[in-house]
Amino acid sequence: LLEYNKYKWYHFLQKVVCVVLSYRRVYRWFLFVHTVSYILGVGGYVLLVLTFFQVNLLFLLPTKVSVDLSLLALFYGLYYGVIARDFAEVCTNKLAAQISVSYVMYF
Secondary structure, X not given: OHHHHHHHHHHHHOOXXXXXXXXXXXXXXXXXXXXXXXXXXXXXXXXXXXXXXXXXXXXXXXHHHHHHHHHHHHHHHHHHHHHHHHHHHHHHHHHHHHOXXXXXXXX
16 A cells, blocks of 8 residues: 555656646545545444444454454544545645646635
8 A cells, every 4th residue: 555655656746748647546546545544434433333332242253352443443544534635635735836826725
């Protein structure tokens, strides 16, 4: 995953003639990472709630393993979701700078 992410960053930072295709590939990758991290986070949360209601015992899964797995999935989903969002924001700023559009973030 990290090697492919490095490839996408290298591909994004290149000065190529066909920039539209390059940006499309980069944003498609970040959309994929965002979707996977969202599913991972929601899945971890659902598994944690089901563990609190002891549904894990129906699948013969010990409570400790179920809690560990759900927390791991939840926090990996949150971590990669935030990192992908930050990387996509950097890519957006770089794209705006390359096409000479001022981008101001308002809070």
